[in-house]
Amino acid sequence: MRAKGSKLNSLNHLHDPKFFLTFMLKWTLSIPSWTICCRALNKRSSNKIIEFKGVITNDTIRYLRGKHKKYTGPCMATNPIDRCWRCKENWAENRKRLALCGLGFGRKATGGDEGDYYLVTDNSDDDVLEPKPGTLRHAVIQNKPLWIIFAKDMHIKLSKELLVQSNKTIDGRGANVHIAHGCGITLQFVHNVIIHNIHIHHIIESQGGLIRDSEDHYGYRTVGDGDGISIFGSSNIWLDHISMSECQDGLIDVIQGSTALTISNCHFTHHDHVILLGASDTYSNDQYMQVTIAFNHFGKELIQRMPRCRWGFFHVVNNDYTHWKMYAIGGSTHPTIISEGNRYIAPDDPNTKEITNRNYAPESEWKNWVWKSEGDLYMNGAFFRTSGPPSPPNLDFNEKDVIKAKPATFVRRLTRFAGALDCKENVKC
Template sequence: MSTKLNLVFLVAFALVIPTLLADIGLFDEVWKKRAEEARQVALDAFTPDPEEVTENFNAQVTKVIEGTNTTRRHLKKYKGKCLATNPIDRCWRCKKNWANNRKQLAKCVLGFGKKTTGGAAGRIYVVTDASDKNVENPRPGTLRHAVIQKEPLWIIFARSMVIRLSKELLVASHKTIDGRGANVHVSFGAGITLQFVQNVIITNLHIHDIVATDGGTIRDSVNHIGFRTTADGDGISVFGSSNIWLDHLSMSNCQDGLIDVIQGSTGITISNSHFTHHNDVMLFGASDSFQGDSIMQVTVAFNHFGKGLVQRMPRCRWGFVHVVNNDYTHWLMYAIGGSSHPTIISQGNRFIAPPNPAAKEVTKRDYASEAEWKKWTWRSEGDLMMNGAFFVQSGNSRGRRPRGKSNMIKAKPGSFVRRLTRFSGTLECVPKKPC
């Protein structure tokens, strides 16, 4: 069959089955091989004892909080000396030489994404060109050219810029996209896709107004151009990928979700981010029928779920999700939901319910009778409930605790959350000064 006929067949295939957006491995041998490799990496990243990870995380928070002043002044914008109010930030933020030692950040991740080092083993790549005109042969100096390289890279930006992606940005393994020191917006175009990859850090980016974009042929590595179906408008899509850390992002107003973690992804930490003005915020787990998401393990920590949010903070299926020390100040329908018996451990969050009397419940369970969902392990420990908020717990209160560790270390209570999340979202970092 000629190349032209091949292309016609693929276009027709995409039109008939648009849901194959990400499952390109069905008809591309390169992606099929990547999918097989990604599944093995995911199994290696999976933690058999997930509550050991939650214990370690909580212990690190306790070290930072104990013995310190917990007072928080009511300031829209903090102008005082550097304060690192949670253990991830304390690892790097208040060091004047952060810009000369950017890779220190790779030692700071906690939670299920704790093995993520991104591009720490590689050289610095400086993005100098905000354009995205040629997705088949990206211009050197562009973000698209940087993320498809074979070797590990720590990607930074020469200046502040707005990057309007013409097609979804396919990021290769072992990359860090580091927006510190610049005001970088990925907006008004396609979003970022992490598909069948491992070991990626994305930090300090504004990601907003992402829209659905047509598919076509897109270069996804230096030696492969593949056909893609329509991208549906996610801010960040994590598909079949492992050891991923998303930190200090400001995200809003994407056509589909802000962050999706699906198709057997695991070893994920989402931290220190600020989410606003969106309906379906986070989706963890592709579908009720995909049991491959049973290995999914995600930490959601120190984030602020702010103005204009509706639901899915997150919505979970199958896996194990640790939701810890986040500030939920806005939702219209519910905050945390799910189906297909996920395990959700909510610790030390602050939930401020909306005025609507019908939306006070933090939780929402779908597609299961009460007799069924009562078996799911959904726990609330130390959460601060305000304005009538309430969390409906289920499952064995001691379910899935590690043997011999009945005295689990608790997260700091929700009353500490305003301090822990004080600097959520992108940071205005200046070289030679604490961030």
């Protein structure tokens, strides 16, 4: 294990040393100190459960719980994030331990760690201006930190996009929670949010209109694209153990200056545009974007954008790419992409063996973009077209911001339990 602040030579591939140092200064100064929640378990303000009785509904739909649904063996935590909290019988009594477990650029996300628990008891979403107490929409618009949990299995069909306030954790453990056949989740100009252990699928375009986004504000929203999760101008976000498929637009869009994100332990299937990191070649503030993509499984019937990057710095580490139909990783506007310890299994089509895809630039330009592959495993003819200087500059990183890659031969094990888990109280999860 390298000491904190050591030089990670294999990962320090920014175009210019001044770029990263400028980013760190601006990013640090742009986030008020009060947004960084205390990570010590004994400093939470409360573990009280906010419950609205008399509104538990029976309108639930049971779905398959993820790619590992057939596993019946003993509990196994196979990667460093999961080993922090999984396979403990008392996980339900100590849910907030999860806030200590983040790694990568989104590791400072603690969500509702300093707040009460909020128990969602009602799966309806009938009133977006005055949400009913006990609903998910009522929970996420509260101005205070909250750790949101679910009373039972739920299928939630959102009538409009769900606007989440800062300092929230949406924790689906202990229930089978599906956000499906309605609108998606939006994080806009917020910070410190964790979304964990839910299913998101069959998301459709939002019709817009007046929607409440906090206890004391509502406003007019334009038509939404139909993304599963849309992250706009937000920071310190962690998406973990989410199963996602079949949304109208992207599964995850991260745009407009968002930064400090980790997407981990997710399972993606049946989709075209999977993950978009930066939406505009002209929006230069995305140069400060930093995103970690770790321990995810990119599975059946995926086509492209796993992810598709612009401007920023992207660490793609220990993911399992078992399917793509066009390409896996793409980008434009000189993003820095470091691929480490991933397994890439190319499709049988001889025209789609290349992992990478560069857009809107001739080779004379993109040959200078820093795209590196280190320790990746290529199968069935897959290949990664690298670019950038042979000896890029060395820069200092905090080792917690940059996950140390395991050998690519371990990836199947590392990602074995990607997606939403079937967690039950008093049973190891």
